[in-house]
Amino acid sequence: MSDQFKQEAAERAAEDVTEGMRLGIGTGSTAEFFVQALAKRVAGGLNIVGVPTSERTRDLATELGIKLTTLDEMPQLDLTVDGADEFDPELALIKGGGGALLREKIVAAASERMIVIADGSKEVDALGRFPLPIEVVPFGLEATRRAIVTVLSDLGLPDVLVLRGGASQPFVTDGGHFILDAHLEKISDVKALATRLVAIPGVVEHGLFIDLATKAYVAGTDGVKTVLPI
Numbered sequence: 705m706s707d708q709f710k711q712e713a714a715e716r717a718a719e720d721v722t723e724g725m726r727l728g729i730g731t732g733s734t735a736e737f738f739v740q741a742l743a744k745r746v747a748g749g750l751n752i753v754g755v756p757t758s759e760r761t762r763d764l765a766t767e768l769g770i771k772l773t774t775l776d777e778m779p780q781l782d783l784t785v786d787g788a789d790e791f792d793p794e795l796a797l798i799k800g801g802g803g804a805l806l807r808e809k810i811v812a813a814a815s816e817r818m819i820v821i822a823d824g825s826k827e828v829d830a831l832g833r834f835p836l837p838i839e840v841v842p843f844g845l846e847a848t849r850r851a852i853v854t855v856l857s858d859l860g861l862p863d864v865l866v867l868r869g870g871a872s873q874p875f876v877t878d879g880g881h882f883i884l885d886a887h888l889e890k891i892s893d894v895k896a897l898a899t900r901l902v903a904i905p906g907v908v909e910h911g912l913f914i915d916l917a918t919k920a921y922v923a924g925t926d927g928v929k930t931v932l933p934i
Contacts, residue, residue: 706823706825707733707737708923709823709824709923709924710733710734710737710787710821710822710823710923711737711741711923712923712927712928713734713737713821713822713823713921713922713923713928714734714735714737714738714740714741714785714821715737715741716821716921716923716928717738717741717785717819717821717921718738718741718742718744718745718785720783720785720819721742721745721750721752721783721785723750723751723752724751724752725752725753725782725783726752726753726755726778726780726781726782726783727742727752727753727754727755727781727782727783727784727785728754728755728757728781728783728784728785728786728811728812728814728815728818729742729754729755729756729757729761729765729770729784729785729786730757730761730784730785730786730787730804730808730811731756731757731758731760731761731786731787731802731804731807731808732786732787732801732802732804733787734787734821734822734823735757735761735785735786735787735821736761736764737821738785738821739761739764739765739768739770740768742754742765742770743765743768743769743770746768746769746770746771747769752770752771753771753772753773753778754770754771754772754773755772755773755774755775755778755781755811755814756772757786757804757807757808757811758802758803758804758807758808758878759878760802760804761804775810775811775814779814780814780816781811781814781815781816782815782816782817783815783816783817783818783819784811784812784814784815784817784818784819785818785819785821786799786808786812786818786819786820786821787799787820787821787822787826788820788822788826788913788917788920789801789826789834789911790826790827790828790831790832790833790834791820791822791826791827791828791831791917791920791931792828792829792830792831792894793829793933793934794933794934795820795917795918795919795920795931795932795933796831796894796912796913796914796915796917797820797831797911797912797913797914797916797917798831798832798834798836798837798911798912798913799837799911799913800836800837800839800883800910800911801834801837803837803868803875803877803878803883804877804878805837805839805909805910805911806839806877806879806881806908806909807878807879808913809909809913809916812913812916812917813916817918817919818916818917818918818919819917819918819919819920819921820917820919820920820921821920821921822920822921822922822923823922823923823924824922824923824924826922827922827931830890830891830892831890831891831894831912832888832889832890832891833889833890835866835885835886835887835888836885836886836888836891836910836911836912837868837883837884837885837886837910837911838852838865838883838884838885838886838901838907838909838910838911839877839879839881839882839883839907839908839909839910839911840881840882840883840884840906840907840908841881841882841906841908842874842880842881842882843906844905844906845867845882845906847906848884848904848905848906848907849865849884851904851905851906851907852865852884852886852901852904852907853865855897855900855901855904856886856888858900859892859893859896859897859900860892861886861888861889861891861897862886862887862888862889864886864887864888865884865885865886865887866884866885866887867882867883867884867885868882868883868884868885879908881908894912894914895914897912898910898912898914917933918932918933919931919932920932
């Protein structure tokens with residue numbers, strides 16, 4: 705049923721894409737439904753150009769005939785459509801479960817608007833149930849990990865950090881970095897955490913997306929609802 709809801713939200717977002725739009729295209733299972741819905745509109749004559757946020761999205765969009773470019777060639781975008789691992793009533797997000805959070809945030813920040821597509825399970829009162837991905841440079845990993853632990857402790861958060869993929873075969877992002885997943889349970893001050901994390905040498909980026917999403921389409925048993933930030 706979850707896939708059906710993801711598809712419904714994705715298809716609703718595809719309806720917002722208009723002729724000539726410069727479009728950021730997200731990464732993940734829900735975003736793949738959006739790529740498929742977008743491809744149908746392109747096949748029907750819609751002229752758009754997209755900037756993918758991962759190699760996986762690039763491959764799928766290319767296979768389905770969607771015209772693509774890069775942020776270097778087109779640094780300003782009209783709209784980004786992407787999924788989220790969690791979102792709260794202010795449309796602050798946790799993203800990065802698929803490992804593309806850095807590119808996703810760069811693309812979202814270059815866009816005039818961002819639409820989140822999700823099923824109802826991603827809507828939460830407070831972020832933190834889903835582990836927060838923190839993208840880090842491999843060099844000095846232990847020093848960076850300890851600095852993150854200090855920040856979490858200062859903010860009264862659990863200091864449970866897990867290297868994605870494990871020490872013997874860590875997950876590597878498209879940018880060549882590692883990801884530490886922070887199991888935080890509930891984040892009481894999202895902006896404070898975001899500010900502290902990004903100031904740590906060795907932290908490339910984190911999965912907190914704040915003041916980027918302008919709307920969400922959320923699908924459930926009652927259909928697709930529109931969520932705006934409070």
